Amino acid sequence: xxxxxxxxxxxxxxxxxxxxxxxxxxxxxxxxxxxxxxxxxxxxxxxxxxxxxxxxxxxxxxxxxxxxxxxxxxxxxxxxxxxxxxxxxxxxxxxxxxxxxxxxxxxxxxxxxxxxxxxxxxxxxxxxxxxxxxxxxxxxxxxxxxxxxxxxxxxxxxxx
Numbered sequence: 001x002x003x004x005x006x007x008x009x010x011x012x013x014x015x016x017x018x019x020x021x022x023x024x025x026x027x028x029x030x031x032x033x034x035x036x037x038x039x040x041x042x043x044x045x046x047x048x049x050x051x052x053x054x055x056x057x058x059x060x061x062x063x064x065x066x067x068x069x070x071x072x073x074x075x076x077x078x079x080x081x082x083x084x085x086x087x088x089x090x091x092x093x094x095x096x097x098x099x100x101x102x103x104x105x106x107x108x109x110x111x112x113x114x115x116x117x118x119x120x121x122x123x124x125x126x127x128x129x130x131x132x133x134x135x136x137x138x139x140x141x142x143x144x145x146x147x148x149x150x151x152x153x154x155x156x157x158x159x160x
Contacts (some may be wrong), residue, residue: 053071069133069135079137081135085131103118129151
């Protein structure tokens with residue numbers, strides 16, 4: 001009987017510590033998006049993760065341009081689908097729809113702290129370049145992020 005009371009007391013203390021740790025985490029400035037989830041057994045739970053932060057990096061080195069997406073942080077268990085693309089154009093345009101898709105890579109789940117990269121050669125011509133990432137967390141809508149457009153010379157050096 002004594003052992004049971006001690007185990008219950010330890011469990012209650014552990015739950016309280018976890019509760020206060022979660023409250024502290026949410027008060028530290030993290031953005032949390034909450035969705036209402038039905039408890040009806042006929043509905044599927046479609047969104048499991050609470051928050052994710054992805055970064056997009058675009059660079060050029062030794063005549064190769066590359067774009068890398070990194071899952072910087074994910075709160076909660078999520079499936080993060082990612083598409084990363086590189087576009088080029090002979091002239092400065094305002095949309096990737098007017099550019100040529102040069103390279104693409106995809107993943108059905110980019111885990112926390114993991115990266116996905118795509119790359120292609122500059123091709124010996126001066127062109128305008130940019131990178132695009134699209135991602136989807138669980139059943140949420142797709143999000144699209146685009147880097148600024150840069151002009152690279154025929155060797156891949158940044159002009160502007």
